[in-house]
Amino acid sequence: MRLLFVGDIVGRSGRTALIHRLPALRARWRLDFVVVNGENAAGGFGITETICEEVLAAGADAITLGNHAFDQREALVFIERQPRLIRPANYPSGTPGRGANVFEAANGARVLVINLLGRVFMDALDDPFQRIEQELGACPLGVGCDAAIVDFHAEATSEKMAYGHSFDGQVSLVVGTHTHCPSADHQVLPGGTAFQSDAGMCGDYDSVIGMAKEGAASRFWRKMPGERLAPADGEVTVCGTFVETDDATGLARRIEPIRQGGRLSQAMPKV
Ligand SMILES: [Fe+2]
Ligand SMILES: [Fe+2]
Numbered sequence: 001m002r003l004l005f006v007g008d009i010v011g012r013s014g015r016t017a018l019i020h021r022l023p024a025l026r027a028r029w030r031l032d033f034v035v036v037n038g039e040n041a042a043g044g045f046g047i048t049e050t051i052c053e054e055v056l057a058a059g060a061d062a063i064t065l066g067n068h069a070f071d072q073r074e075a076l077v078f079i080e081r082q083p084r085l086i087r088p089a090n091y092p093s094g095t096p097g098r099g100a101n102v103f104e105a106a107n108g109a110r111v112l113v114i115n116l117l118g119r120v121f122m123d124a125l126d127d128p129f130q131r132i133e134q135e136l137g138a139c140p141l142g143v144g145c146d147a148a149i150v151d152f153h154a155e156a157t158s159e160k161m162a163y164g165h166s167f168d169g170q171v172s173l174v175v176g177t178h179t180h181c182p183s184a185d186h187q188v189l190p191g192g193t194a195f196q197s198d199a200g201m202c203g204d205y206d207s208v209i210g211m212a213k214e215g216a217a218s219r220f221w222r223k224m225p226g227e228r229l230a231p232a233d234g235e236v237t238v239c240g241t242f243v244e245t246d247d248a249t250g251l252a253r254r255i256e257p258i259r260q261g262g263r264l265s266q267a268m269p270k271v
Contacts, residue, residue, distance in 0.1 A: 011231025046071030118154020192251030200239025237262030
């Protein structure tokens, strides 16, 4: 199977670019399944139902979230009727929505998508290591699903690498999100799980992690309230990762980073 994971969409510029480019990428690479992180899609903070529908209509099969999952409070309501929107699985029990789901891909295969939050330099939450074991126990790769994609939304690279190694051989892909900066450590781990500690973002990199640089930078050196943070609106780099899996095992054959458009050096998979 051919899978695409796209990092955090930031604001209007990020989502407009992705919605515009995704149909062509999907066709060109003959993608079977696409996951997009949408936690910053609405003005940098959360996601609305309208935006969620637009991203799905552009060719995403599932949308994952992160620490900004419920910044738009309407998400607390519409997530219950939108099975393709996945919030972190290690939120407290009783949180609306679901932390994992199985979807049918374009080729008929079953794809498990799980979203978890890390705990290093993040809010205290349930243990993401224990939490995913429940999901994988209920839906093992090769038995309950043909591919498994894990979005581990976390700050610390160490925690992300530890996570990848801990579940190496049990899932197709462990990809990090949240830092908005694409890492260059993409690899197929020894057990067959594709890994990249951060997918990067869909946003303007002439910014501070996607937000307009003047307001965002002054927060680090002034102790006065400044301008409201707003997404940068220049040319967008669509960042993500491309993974090809083995149909027999569901494990990864290769992983390649994607950086398309905007200011970052360009990277596209050879398909
Ligand atoms: Fe983010
Ligand atoms: Fe985040």
